[in-house]
Amino acid sequence: MAAAAATAAAKGNGGGGGRAGTxxxxxxxxxxxxxxxxxxxxxxxxxxMTAGWLVIAVGLVRAYLAKGSYHSxxxxxxxxxxxxxxxxxxxxxxxxxSVVLTSFQVMSRVFLIWAVTHSVKEVQTEDSVLLFVIxxxxxxxxxxxxxxxxxxxHLPYLIKWARYTLFIVLYPMGxxxxxxxIYAALPFVRQAGLYSISxxxxxxxxxxxxxxxxxxxxxxxxxFPQLYFHMIHQRRKVxxxxxxxxxxx
Amino acid sequence: xAGPLFIYLLFYFRVPFIYGHKYDFTSSRHTVVHLxxxxxxxxxxxxxxxxxxxxxxSHGTMPLRNxxxxxxxxxxxxAWMAYYINHPLYTPPTYGAQQVKLALAIFxxxxxxxxxxxxxxxxxxxxxxxxxxxxxxTKNPFTWLFLLVSCPNYTYEVxxxxxxxxxxxxxxxxxxxxxxxxxxxxxxxxxxxxxxKEFRDYPPLRMPIIPFVL
Numbered sequence: 255m256a257a258a259a260a261t262a263a264a265k266g267n268g269g270g271g272g273r274a275g276t277x278x279x280x281x282x283x284x285x286x287x288x289x290x291x292x293x294x295x296x297x298x299x300x301x302x303m304t305a306g307w308l309v310i311a312v313g314l315v316r317a318y319l320a321k322g323s324y325h326s327x328x329x330x331x332x333x334x335x336x337x338x339x340x341x342x343x344x345x346x347x348x349x350x351x352s353v354v355l356t357s358f359q360v361m362s363r364v365f366l367i368w369a370v371t372h373s374v375k376e377v378q379t380e381d382s383v384l385l386f387v388i389x390x391x392x393x394x395x396x397x398x399x400x401x402x403x404x405x406x407x408h409l410p411y412l413i414k415w416a417r418y419t420l421f422i423v424l425y426p427m428g429x430x431x432x433x434x435x436i437y438a439a440l441p442f443v444r445q446a447g448l449y450s451i452s453x454x455x456x457x458x459x460x461x462x463x464x465x466x467x468x469x470x471x472x473x474x475x476x477x478f479p480q481l482y483f484h485m486i487h488q489r490r491k492v493x494x495x496x497x498x499x500x501x502x503x
Numbered sequence: 504x505a506g507p508l509f510i511y512l513l514f515y516f517r518v519p520f521i522y523g524h525k526y527d528f529t530s531s532r533h534t535v536v537h538l539x540x541x542x543x544x545x546x547x548x549x550x551x552x553x554x555x556x557x558x559x560x561s562h563g564t565m566p567l568r569n570x571x572x573x574x575x576x577x578x579x580x581x582a583w584m585a586y587y588i589n590h591p592l593y594t595p596p597t598y599g600a601q602q603v604k605l606a607l608a609i610f611x612x613x614x615x616x617x618x619x620x621x622x623x624x625x626x627x628x629x630x631x632x633x634x635x636x637x638x639x640x641t642k643n644p645f646t647w648l649f650l651l652v653s654c655p656n657y658t659y660e661v662x663x664x665x666x667x668x669x670x671x672x673x674x675x676x677x678x679x680x681x682x683x684x685x686x687x688x689x690x691x692x693x694x695x696x697x698x699x700k701e702f703r704d705y706p707p708l709r710m711p712i713i714p715f716v717l
Contacts, residue, residue: 453587453590453592453593454592454593454594455594456594456597456672457672457673457674458587458588458590458593458594458671458672458673458674458675459587459673459674459675460587
C-alpha cells in the first residue's frame with residue numbers, strides 16, 4: 255500500500271538548495287505509470303544522475319581531506335558538476351512534475367553554473383560557491399534516488415522523509431550561496447563589461463549584464479518564499495498521508 | 504492601445520529623465536526617427552478606431568487578468584522599442600534611404616491590408632449577431648489573401664511589424680515582431696482549426712497564417 259502511494263507520490267521536483275521546484279504527492283490516488291520501456295529509461299536516467307551527484311559528493315570530501323581547507327574545492331568537482339547539472343536539462347519533459355517549474359529550476363541552476371560561476375572566474379574561490387554546491391549535491395542525491403526507488407516501487411520511508419524534510423535547511427542554504435555568488439560576481443562584471451552591449455551600434459540594442467544580474471537577485475524575493483512554502487505545504491500532505499497508511503497496515 | 508501610443512510619444516519628445524538631461528526635449532536629426540513615430544502612432548490610432556467602430560466582438564468583455572497581462576506586454580514593449588529608436592545615439596539603417604523607403608512601403612501596404620481584412624470580417628457578421636461564416640475574398644485586392652490564408656489580418660499585422668523593424672533596424676523591434684508572430688500563429692492555428700471543424704466545405708488550400716507554410 256505504501257509503495258503504491260509512493261509511486262503516486264513520485265511527482266514534484268527538488269526539495270533542497272537552489273530554486274527547488276515543487277514536490278507534490280497524493281498518497282491515496284493510484285496513478286497510471288509509464289510503460290516498461292519508458293520506466294527502464296527513467297530508472298537508468300535517475301540511477302545515473304544519483305551516481306553522478308554521488309561522484310561530486312565524494313569528490314568534495316576527498317578534496318577537502320587532501321587539502322585540509324575548503325577553498326578551491328570548486329575546481330575538484332567543476333567538470334562533473336557542469337556535466338550533471340547541465341544534463342538535468344534532459345529531465346524537463348520527463349520528470350513527473352510541471353514542465354514550467356522543472357524548466358525554471360533547471361534553467362536557473364544552469365544559469366548559475368555557466369553564466370555566473372564559469373564566466374566570472376574570480377568568484378570560483380568564494381565560499382558561497384561551496385555553499386550552493388553542497389546544498390545542491392545533497393538535494394539531488396536524495397531527489398534522484400527518490401525517483402529511482404519510486405519507479406521501482408520500493409521507496410524507503412527514510413528517502414521520502416529526507417526529501418520532504420531536508421529542504422527546510424538545504425533550500426535556504428542553496429539560495430544564500432547563489433545570491434552571495436551573484437553578488438560577488440557583480441564588480442567583476444562591471445569592470446569587464448561582461449556580456450554587455452552598449453550604444454551606439456547598428457542594431458540599436460543594448461544590454462547591461464550587471465543590471466540584469468541585479469534584477470535576477472531581486473527576483474529571488476518574490477519567488478523563493480512561494481516555492482519554499484509550497485514545499486512546506488507538500489511536506490505536510492505527504493508525510494501525514496504516509497502516517498495514515500501505516501496505521502491501516 | 505492608448506498606452507503604447509502615449510508612451511512612445513514620451514520617448515519621441517525626449518521627456519526629461521529618460522535620456523541625459525542635455526537631451527531634454529531635443530529632437531532627433533534622422534528622418535527615419537520621425538517616420539517611425541508617425542508609423543507607430545498611426546498603427547495604434549488605427550487600432551483604437553477599429554476597436555471603437557469596426558470590430559464586432561463575440562464575447563462581451565475581457566477578463567481582468569488578461570487586461571493586466573496585455574497592458575504590461577504592450578506598454579513594456581512600446582517603451583523598450585521607443586527608448587532605442589528615439590535615443591540620441593540611434594544609428595540609422597545600414598542601407599539608408601532605400602531601406603527606409605522599402606520598409607515604409609511594406610508597412611503601409613500591410614496596414615491597408617490589415618484594415619481591409621477587418622472591414623471584410625465586419626461585413627461578414629450583421630450588427631448585433633454572433634453568426635460565423637467562412638470569409639472569402641472581396642473586390643478589394645487586399646482581401647485576396649483569404650485565398651491562401653485563414654487569418655490574413657494576422658499575416659498583415661506581422662508584415663507591418665517586420666516592415667517597421669527593417670525601417671528602424673532596431674533589434675528590440677525585431678524581437679517584438681517575433682513574439683507577436685508567435686502569439687498570432689497560435690491564435691491563427693486555433694481559428695483555422697475551428698473553421699475546419701465548423702465548416703465541411705472549408706477551402707483546402709488555406710493555411711492559418713503564412714501562405715503554403717504555416
